[in-house]
Amino acid sequence: MKLLLLLVAIGLCSAQYNPNTRAGRTSIVHLFEWRWDDIAAECERYLAPNGFGGVQISPPNENVIVSNPWRPWYERYQPISYKLCSRSGNEQQFRDMVTRCNNVGVYIYVDAIINHMCGSGMGVGTHSTCGSYFNTGSRDFPAVPYSSWDFNDGKCRTGSGEIENYGDIYQVRDCKLVGLLDLALEKDYVRGKIAEFMNNLINIGVAGFRLDAAKHMWPGDLKAITDRLTNLNTRWFPSGARPFIYQEVIDLGGEPISSSQYFGIGRVTEFKYGAKLGTVIRKWNGEKMAYLKNWGEGWGFMPNDRALVFVDNHDNQRGHGAGGASILTFWDPRSTIKLTTLLRFPDQNDWIGPPSYSDGSTKPVTINADTTCGNDWVCEHRWRQIKNMAIFRNVVDGQPFSNWWDNGSNQVAFGRGNRGFIVFNNDDWYMDVTLYTGLPSGTYCDVISGQKEGGRCTGRQITVDGTGKARFQISNNDEDPFAAIHVDAKL
Numbered sequence: 234m235k236l237l238l239l240l241v242a243i244g245l246c247s248a249q250y251n252p253n254t255r256a257g258r259t260s261i262v263h264l265f266e267w268r269w270d271d272i273a274a275e276c277e278r279y280l281a282p283n284g285f286g287g288v289q290i291s292p293p294n295e296n297v298i299v300s301n302p303w304r305p306w307y308e309r310y311q312p313i314s315y316k317l318c319s320r321s322g323n324e325q326q327f328r329d330m331v332t333r334c335n336n337v338g339v340y341i342y343v344d345a346i347i348n349h350m351c352g353s354g355m356g357v358g359t360h361s362t363c364g365s366y367f368n369t370g371s372r373d374f375p376a377v378p379y380s381s382w383d384f385n386d387g388k389c390r391t392g393s394g395e396i397e398n399y400g401d402i403y404q405v406r407d408c409k410l411v412g413l414l415d416l417a418l419e420k421d422y423v424r425g426k427i428a429e430f431m432n433n434l435i436n437i438g439v440a441g442f443r444l445d446a447a448k449h450m451w452p453g454d455l456k457a458i459t460d461r462l463t464n465l466n467t468r469w470f471p472s473g474a475r476p477f478i479y480q481e482v483i484d485l486g487g488e489p490i491s492s493s494q495y496f497g498i499g500r501v502t503e504f505k506y507g508a509k510l511g512t513v514i515r516k517w518n519g520e521k522m523a524y525l526k527n528w529g530e531g532w533g534f535m536p537n538d539r540a541l542v543f544v545d546n547h548d549n550q551r552g553h554g555a556g557g558a559s560i561l562t563f564w565d566p567r568s569t570i571k572l573t574t575l576l577r578f579p580d581q582n583d584w585i586g587p588p589s590y591s592d593g594s595t596k597p598v599t600i601n602a603d604t605t606c607g608n609d610w611v612c613e614h615r616w617r618q619i620k621n622m623a624i625f626r627n628v629v630d631g632q633p634f635s636n637w638w639d640n641g642s643n644q645v646a647f648g649r650g651n652r653g654f655i656v657f658n659n660d661d662w663y664m665d666v667t668l669y670t671g672l673p674s675g676t677y678c679d680v681i682s683g684q685k686e687g688g689r690c691t692g693r694q695i696t697v698d699g700t701g702k703a704r705f706q707i708s709n710n711d712e713d714p715f716a717a718i719h720v721d722a723k724l
C-alpha cells in the first residue's frame with residue numbers, strides 16, 4: 234500500500250492509530266499559537282464548511298514566561314503545571330473551544346509536553362502563565378506537585394547533565410534536552426500525574442495528542458502512560474473510541490533510536506516525507522518528480538498506517554530540530570495530512586512569538602475582506618490552493634492511486650480512482666500534453682488557478698472527453714505550475 238492511499242476509513246483501524254476525524258475529513262491544520270476563542274470561531278466559520286478534520290493546538294497547560302525581552306513562541310514548550318492557562322486562553326475558553334469545534338465536527342489534538350518541565354535555568358518565582366510558583370534549583374513544581382524525586386538527575390550519566398550524543402539511547406532518554414528538566418517517567422507517581430492531565434483533556438472532549446519529544450522518552454514508559462488513558466468523550470465520539478496518538482520522533486536515519494520502536498504506542502511523525510519532498514521539488518541531488526511514482530513506503534518511509542505526514546512543522550520551518558535545508562515552506566498537495574498555519578517571522582528571528590500587544594498578550598486573529606487573516610497572522614490554510622487541495626483529498630478519499638504519467642523529468646500527473654486528477658510542471662519548459670484522467674467526461678474547474686463559484690469557474694477550465702482524456706497546458710512560468718480537477722469541481 235502506498236502513502237497515496239489515505240488514512241484507512243474510520244472504524245477499520247484500531248485504537249490510537251485512528252485519527253478519529255469525521256468520515257470524509259482527511260486533514261488536520263496546526264493553528265500554532267492561536268487563541269482558543271479564535272480557534273472556536275475558525276472551526277465554525279471556516280474549517281467545518283471547508284471539510285477540515287481537526288486542529289493541532291499549541292500546548293494548553295501552564296508554562297514559564299520567558300522574557301527575551303519579548304516572549305518567544307518556545308516558552309510554551311516549558312511546562313510549569315498541568316493547569317489549563319496559557320497565552321491562548323484560560324480553562325473556560327479552552328472548554329468552549331473544544332465544545333464548539335466538536336459540535337461542528339472539527340476535532341482538537343493537543344500538543345502534550347510530558348518529557349520535561351521548564352529549563353533548568355528558569356529560576357524561582359511565579360513568572361508562569363497561571364502564576365504558579367516554581368523553583369528550578371530545588372526542582373519544585375508545587376502546582377503539580379513534582380519535587381526533586383520526580384526528575385532524572387540521578388539517572389543521567391553525562392557530565393553536563395545534557396544530551397551530548399544522540400548515538401547513546403540512554404542519554405537521549407534520561408538526560409536533559411536543551412536544559413529542560415527531565416521527568417522520571419518510570420515512576421508510577423509521575424505516570425499518574427501525566428495520565429491525569431491527559432484524561433482531563435479527554436474528558437473535556439479532545440480527540441488525541443501529539444507527544445512532544447517522544448524520542449526522549451522510553452517506549453515502555455509511553456506505553457504505560459497511554460494505557461492509562463480513558464476512552465474519548467461519548468458526547469461526540471463512539472463508545473470505546475481511543476485517543477489518537479502521534480509521536481514526535483525525528484528519524485532521518487543514522488541514529489539508534491528509530492520510529493519503529495514507537496509503533497506499538499501510536500503513529501509517528503514522518504520527517505523523511507518533508508525532507509525528501511523538498512529535495513525533489515528543489516531538484517537537489519539529481520532528484521526529479523518522475524521518481525515520485527512510488528512515493529511513500531517505496532522511498533523507505535514508515536508504513537502508511539503508522540505515519541503522520543506533513544511538509545513542514547513549527548520547528549523545521551524556523552531552523553529548530555532536524556529536517557534540513559530542503560524543507561519546503563509551501564504545501565504539497567499530494568499526501569499531506571497535517572498543515573501548519575504559522576507565524577510571520579523575519580529570517581533572523583527564529584524565536585518570534587505570536588502577534589502580541591505590549592503587555593505580551595496575544596492579538597486576536599482578524600479576518601480581512603478578501604478572507605485572508607489580519608493583525609499580522611498568516612493563515613496558510615485559507616489560501617485558495619491549500620484549502621482546495623484539502624477538499625481534493627476529501628473528495629478522493631479511499632480511491633486508489635491511478636493513471637500515473639511522467640515525462641521522465643519533472644512533469645508528472647496522476648489520479649485517485651476516477652474522482653480526481655492532478656498535473657504538475659516543475660520543468661523549465663512549457664507543458665502541453667493530453668492525458669488519460671479516468672474522470673467522467675465533462676468540463677471541470679481547475680481548483681488551483683481558481684475554483685467553482687455558483688456554477689462558474691474562476692480559473693482555467695479543463696475538458697475531459699468521452700474517452701476520459703484531457704489536454705493540459707501548464708506554463709513553467711505560471712504562479713502555480715500545476716492543475717487539479719475532481720468530480721465535485723465539475724461544471
Ligand code: QV4
Nearest residue numbers: 307308310311352353354411412446448483548553554555
Ligand atoms: C539553553 C541552552 C542549553 C542550556 C539551557 C539552560 O541551549 O544548552 O542547558 O539553556 O537552561 C529553549 C532555547 C534553548 C534553551 C532551552 C531551555 O531555545 O536555547 O536551552 O529553551 O531554556 C522548543 C524549541 C527549543 C526551546 C524549547 C523549550 O525548539 O529551542 O529551547 O522549545 O522552550 C530535537 C528533539 C525534538 C525537538 C527538537 C527541537 O528530538 O523533540 O529538538 N522538538 C520538540 C518541539 C520543540 C520543542 C521541544 C521538543 C522541547 O517540537 O518545539 O523545543 O519541548 O530534535
Ligand code: CA
Nearest residue numbers: 406407415449
Ligand atoms: Ca527524557
